[in-house]
Amino acid sequence: MNLLISIIAISVFSALLPVIIGYKERSILWYYAVIAFIADVFGIFCHYYRYSSSWTVDIFFLLEWLLISQYLILSCFTGKSRFYANIISILVALLYIIQTLVHGLNEPNLQGAAPFYVFYILGAMVAFYRVTQNIEIIQIEKSPIFVFSTGLLLYASGSLIMILLKRYLDEANESFSAYMWIVHDVLNVIKNVAIAFTLHLQKRKPL
Amino acid sequence: MSNLEYAVIILVAAFLLLAIGIILFVTLYQRRVINHQIEMREFNRQKQLELMQASIRSEEEERMRIASELHDDVGATLSSIRLFLTQAGRQADNTKLISQSKDLLDQSIQKIRDISHQLQPGTLQYLGLKKALQSFAETINRAGAIHIDFEITKDAWPEPDAQTSLSVYRIIQELVNNIIKHSGALQVHIAAIISKGHQCIEITHNGKGLMEDEYKELLFKKGALGLKNIENRLKSSNLTLIFPTIVDKKYCIQLRLPPISVNLPNENT
Numbered sequence: 001m002n003l004l005i006s007i008i009a010i011s012v013f014s015a016l017l018p019v020i021i022g023y024k025e026r027s028i029l030w031y032y033a034v035i036a037f038i039a040d041v042f043g044i045f046c047h048y049y050r051y052s053s054s055w056t057v058d059i060f061f062l063l064e065w066l067l068i069s070q071y072l073i074l075s076c077f078t079g080k081s082r083f084y085a086n087i088i089s090i091l092v093a094l095l096y097i098i099q100t101l102v103h104g105l106n107e108p109n110l111q112g113a114a115p116f117y118v119f120y121i122l123g124a125m126v127a128f129y130r131v132t133q134n135i136e137i138i139q140i141e142k143s144p145i146f147v148f149s150t151g152l153l154l155y156a157s158g159s160l161i162m163i164l165l166k167r168y169l170d171e172a173n174e175s176f177s178a179y180m181w182i183v184h185d186v187l188n189v190i191k192n193v194a195i196a197f198t199l200h201l202q203k204r205k206p207l
Numbered sequence: 208m209s210n211l212e213y214a215v216i217i218l219v220a221a222f223l224l225l226a227i228g229i230i231l232f233v234t235l236y237q238r239r240v241i242n243h244q245i246e247m248r249e250f251n252r253q254k255q256l257e258l259m260q261a262s263i264r265s266e267e268e269e270r271m272r273i274a275s276e277l278h279d280d281v282g283a284t285l286s287s288i289r290l291f292l293t294q295a296g297r298q299a300d301n302t303k304l305i306s307q308s309k310d311l312l313d314q315s316i317q318k319i320r321d322i323s324h325q326l327q328p329g330t331l332q333y334l335g336l337k338k339a340l341q342s343f344a345e346t347i348n349r350a351g352a353i354h355i356d357f358e359i360t361k362d363a364w365p366e367p368d369a370q371t372s373l374s375v376y377r378i379i380q381e382l383v384n385n386i387i388k389h390s391g392a393l394q395v396h397i398a399a400i401i402s403k404g405h406q407c408i409e410i411t412h413n414g415k416g417l418m419e420d421e422y423k424e425l426l427f428k429k430g431a432l433g434l435k436n437i438e439n440r441l442k443s444s445n446l447t448l449i450f451p452t453i454v455d456k457k458y459c460i461q462l463r464l465p466p467i468s469v470n471l472p473n474e475n476t
Contacts, residue, residue, distance in 0.1 A: 132240065176208070
């Protein structure tokens, strides 16, 4: 149990790393890290005092989607394609809001957030494609968009199944579900480290 | 563990492995692309260097040739004239020595004229490319080893600028020299034509012509100075060499000139 709590704590506080690194030049990813940290801390606070915090999870999913999709759109698309990508982003967000309202705020709308993760995977692929097409990038590991997409792809592909099946797992075996959620927490740490590194690289080179 | 739990573990692991695989693939692919680009840059740099070296070497060879002709031929003749004139000074009535000196002076004048003509053909400078090519063909014909005929298919074949004319003349000279040396041709036909909206000089001969892949292969080999000079001139004057096509058992190579602003007549090949 101690291991579980330690991992959760590391996962929550790992968001502070990008917050500190990106403080001087605040960008979309910095705001995302701040929101992730506040949401996690607020969630723990609500859990401790036995308040319902499911609505904060829903709001976090929505903000996470808007910020990450915006970052990917600004990095990967230009002109008309950027306009269409923004339209898709807004439509997906609206769909989630409607779904969540129908689903109710008693528990987090995890299944409704699963499409976000599918789009994160697709977005990371598009970013990889853009990186391979950009002949100016010589050291791929020093490209901010590549570093961020790597973290995002690992986070989204590891978390997708968990988010999709969490409700069924909770019903079937709650302790197994809690242990499996460790994977999500570990991937969350990886994602936050990747964001921190991205913000560090962006200090030297913009998007 | 239930089937659902097994399925979750397998699916999560599979997705993560797939993601790692994609990241590795992108990293390796990008590295390969960059390595390829670096190799290509190095290859082009090497090629440029070789062309530059060939140009310098050719310039040096030309200087050596002129120096040796001046020293061995003109120099020796002038020394003989000096000797004859010294003798003639001692024997004032010896008209034979004066006459021999005159002959030798004529030879020297002709030799200097030849060297000067090779350096910068006067016909090209004063009468233009078409006349210079015609004169070149006549010079080769006088030697008798091969027959060249020159033809201008249209009168509306504008004279290119001086720089392009010189490059075209030198390239044609080199190509014809190569045809004489290597192709075994007996008949060469040079034509100034308009093809696909471009001014062209077309050389057709009945020998064995150089194909494009052979030409490119030779360019990267040591030696082949003439071909490297052709390549240099093609680049510097924006000319294109259209490689042999075999028409009626004859090889046909075209030198395409850069587009000009005047209205050219329709295709006439």
